[in-house]
């Protein structure tokens with residue numbers, strides 16, 4: 343079968359996007375892995391299907407290891423941009439369902455997209471590090487020199503060290519570079535390597551940073567290798583509500599591939 347696909351990126355975190363409202367595409371672990379392969383396929387950190395559930399647009403996310411996973415923040419912003427392209431969204435905003443619940447996206451005039459993320463009501467603190475669920479599970483650790491971290495090696499060690507509620511975890515290394523601004527590097531679960539950015543990771547890291555340094559003013563600016571993300575929230579006691587992730591979400595190319 344010839345499969346029509348679109349390729350997007352959100353701050354360098356890249357995704358294959360497929361309109362699967364007709365259910366013509368049946369994802370398999372091997373199939374998704376092949377499409378995401380950077381040598382034999384299209385190449386991407388993950389694959390996103392646009393489907394319909396209870397009459398609403400539904401985002402299904404797969405990591406490049408072929409497995410279906412939890413929420414992807416950068417992917418969600420790209421999903422909204424794609425929905426606008428194919429006429430499902432008006433020019434201002436778009437609501438859709440993800441695996442973690444409803445999301446709203448706002449299209450900014452400069453082309454960036456702001457995505458509402460789930461509320462964060464619990465922070466798990468493990469020896470000065472944080473374990474936070476922002477739609478996907480994230481371990482966040484503060485370091486003195488984020489550029490000096492061997493993310494693939496150290497990220498994998500942390501990823502494999504504890505079972506993190508049976509689901510495993512993504513791992514983020516962050517460093518404050520100015521008040522309200524952090525630099526981040528992320529080891530992604532399901533990619534099993536460092537990616538250029540991770541939206542749910544940036545969100546978890548901004549919250550961990552704000553909790554650790556007792557900073558209540560947002561946005562927290564998050565410098566990822568692939569671009570700048572901004573995280574907004576209201577802190578009410580130990581809860582983080584009205585959480586938004588903002589940043590670039592761009593189409594790169596489209597094409598057809600034999601599947």
Ligand SMILES: N[C@@H](CCC[C@H](N)C(=O)O)C(=O)O
Pocket residue numbers: 355388405411412413414415416417478479512530531532533539540541542543
């Ligand atoms: N890149 C994503 C996170 C995607 C999911 C992650 N790999 C996982 O399995 O938890 C993002 O932008 O949030």
